[in-house]
Amino acid sequence: MKLKEIxxxxESWAPLEYQESYDNSRLLYGSANKEISKALVSLDVTQPIVEEAIQKKAELIIAHHPLIFGGLKSLTGKNDAERALILAIQNDIAIYALHTNLDNISSGVNAEIGRRLGIQDGSILAPKKGHLKKLVVFVPTEASQDLSKALWAAGAGELGAYDQCSFRVEGIGSFRGSENSNPTIGSVGKREEVQENRLEFLVESAKLSGVLKAMFKHHPYEEVAHEIYTIENKHQDLGSGMYGNLAAAVPVEEFLEKVKNTFGGVVRYTKPHKEMVQKIAWCGGSGSFLLAQAKSLGADVFLSSDFKYHHFFEADNEILIADIGHYENEQFTIDLIAEHLRKKFPNFAVLLTENSTNPINYL
Ligand SMILES: [Zn+2]
Structure with missing residues (x-):
């Protein structure tokens, strides 16, 4: 299989444009036309991971954390990341990273953590703005249904658990074609008035180019009158962190025990402010910036990692902060990526790394 197919x-699952501005999720090394028979999935790319790929004859490493984060002005092997990259280049092993784009989608890192906590239907904790567009297109009434079907098929009109959403209103459109025109209705130089529909669709920004392609292909007119707006609405299925309810309230000690058994490592937590917990907020990776959102939603617990000493005071007897470690809370991301690829390509070999890349040891 070609690398570009992978x-x-x-990217059709976790679009690159959904990554944060500081991130570098993408194909980091390798030719898009390279043939790949086996991929190794890992949280990080380190020298032992590249060595494992060499040993297992995997031509591709798929990692959550990008090996190249900022600009690379030299490549001399001065740190582990550079040595890992040099080793990958010498052995022609491609490297792909999907990081905050996988954090931000509703079927990504946080959905997997939710599943491990026993919460299947988590909602996004901090939905993002700026990723929803409104497409307005004018079309002759009789062509309205066919055009709508083509745009829905391309991903327009999806809203939460609904698809094929649209709005239409009928009116009169007018136009006059110049001598360079070839009008579908009417004739050159003569003003026409046509019964038209104004169609409106909500479109996710990642799907806009495909929707426009379908619009131009299926619209009967030579010139397609249309408008695209960026709207202020938050995208309910895109953003940082998640929250949801356990099936039933459980004693706080029982919940913490389950977290410890599920994720391993060490659980650092603040003084419990209530005996029973049910509403849980969580964020894979470093999520301390979401504490205020978790509190405002009335979550009993906020589970994430990389809290500093002073952050813990901010629980302020209103929420229980549980810091379970960065590696620990993201460790199941590799299962998530592998599962996605195995479903897409049942005959393609996807291996999970057998190496822990956690740089932290516990005594
Ligand atoms: Zn991370």
Whole structure:
């Protein structure tokens, strides 16, 4: 299989434009036309991970954390990341990273953590703005249904658990074609008035180019009158962190025990402010910036990692903060990526790393 097919399978799931501005999720090394028979999935790319890929004859490493984060002005092997990259280049092993784009989608890192906590239907804790567009297109009334079907098929009009959403209103459109025109209705130089529909669709920004392609293909007019707006609405299925309810309230000690058994490592937590907990908020990776959102939603617990000493005071007897470690809370991301690829390509070999890349040891 070509590397570009694997990239497409990952990017149609976790679009690159959904990554944070500081991130570098993408194909980091390798030719898009390279043939790949086996991929190794890992949280990080380190020298032992590249060595494992060499040993297992995997031509591709798919990692959550990008090996190249900022600009690379030299490549001399001065740190582990550079040595890992040099080793990958010498052995022609491609490297792909999907990081905050996988954090931000509703079927990504946080959905997997939710599943491990026993919460299947988590909602996004901090939904993002700026990723929803409104497409307005004018079309002759009789062509309205066919055009709508084509746009829905391309991903327009999806809203939460609903698809095929649209709005239409009928009116009169007018136009006059110049001598360079070839009008579908009417004739050159003569003003026409046509019964038209104004169609409106909500479109996710990642799907806009595909929707426009379908619009131009299926619209009967030579010139397609249309408008695209960026709207202020938050995207309910895109953003940082998640929250949801356990099936039933459980004693706080029982919940913490389950967290410890599920994720391992060490659980650092603040003084419990209530005996029973049910509403849980969580964020894979470093999520301390979401504490205020978790509190405002009335979550009993906020589970994440990389809290500093002073952050713990901010629980302020209103929420229980549980810091379970960065590696620990993201460790199941590799299962998530592998499962996605195995479903897409049942005959493609996807291996999970057998190496822990956690740089932290506990005594
Ligand atoms: Zn992370």
């Amino acid at each position: 990239c497409w399978a990952l």
